[in-house]
Amino acid sequence: MYLRPERATFIYSMSEHFYEGEDNREQREVWENWMRHFKIGFEKAHCSGHASMKDLKEFVRKVKPDVLIPVHTLDEEGFRDFHSDVRMPEKGKAMKI
Secondary structure, eight states: OOOOOOOEEEEEEEOOOTOOGGHHHHHHHHHHHHHHHHHHEEEEOOOOOOOOHHHHHHHHHOOSSSSOOOOSOOGGGGGTTTTOOOOOOOOTOOOOO
């Protein structure tokens, strides 16, 4: 399988500063090369905990994704209340987007 993303944005969100560290320079360069190669937008969003459903709804409203794939959630079905194309990942199975 070969990835060919179109009109994509990679959102890097982590509570630790993995991306910035000098120890991670090589990994960061690999990511940045892939982003440039595929013309993928890149945004960093520091997070220090779980977002509320209110904040998630606002985020989805602003970002306007074509497809919404919720991960690490206790309420997968709740996302269908505010997005028309919600796809649930299944462990060990590929997803076509």
